[in-house]
Amino acid sequence: MISYLDLLLKLTIWFLLTSDFSLANIIIGVTICLLLPRKLTSPGKLKDWLRALVEVLIAIPQAYVEAIEIMLFPHKKEGVKMERVKPQRTPGLIFLDIFIITFTPKTIVLKYHEAGWYEVHRIKRRKQS
Template identity: 60%
Template sequence: MIGHFILRLTIWFLLTANLSLVNILIGVAIAVFLPYPSHSPERLKDLFRGIGKILLAIPQAYIEAFDLILRPHTHEAIIMERASSRRSPGLVFLDIFLITFTPKTTVLKYHGEGWYEVHLVDRKAHLSRPET
């Protein structure tokens, strides 16, 4: 439950980019009053790993945004990216959020077999992308 609260509040602050007292209170209210999943909870380790990935994705997003501005990206492709095993709906959402948070990639579809369909832009035609 605490893991869900921290995850929801972190996502709220990333989406709003506002740390005013009113926004903090709204974020806490949303994190508390949204219904919690009735299925088995994610392991706390997975949630903290996800929060760590979010914190690392922030500077990566800025770097990619400047790269898009300064150098043309003329190649694009649809790639299939493998999801980690044992992903609950909350962790699938976190994966999709992380992939889409960076400017060069957008998740188009999640395939239930454990794959994300990702639209990718790049400067080079080879379009290789490291795992997220």
């Protein structure tokens, strides 16, 4: 059975894409969410989902601060760094991790490696060691 949290994540993405809360759109969204293929994994723990949602809420003001920094100060250095995926992550939580990293203006996930790594591109104000 599909996890309720994964279903909620897929429905949220559906409503963000369609911007329509009519009964017909809700029925279509639920149908599509149930028909989408999914991996058979253990369902995510509620604690992990709540922690990820808190990280999303923290990323919103952080994105504004970074956007202002980019406008006011030049960021001429850049680099690519490999970051390890947190253990025991379901595909929905991995998606949220990638969303959080990419949401902030100074970072973007270039690639997710199945071995458990994110390839993250960052811009910096100056060379940091």
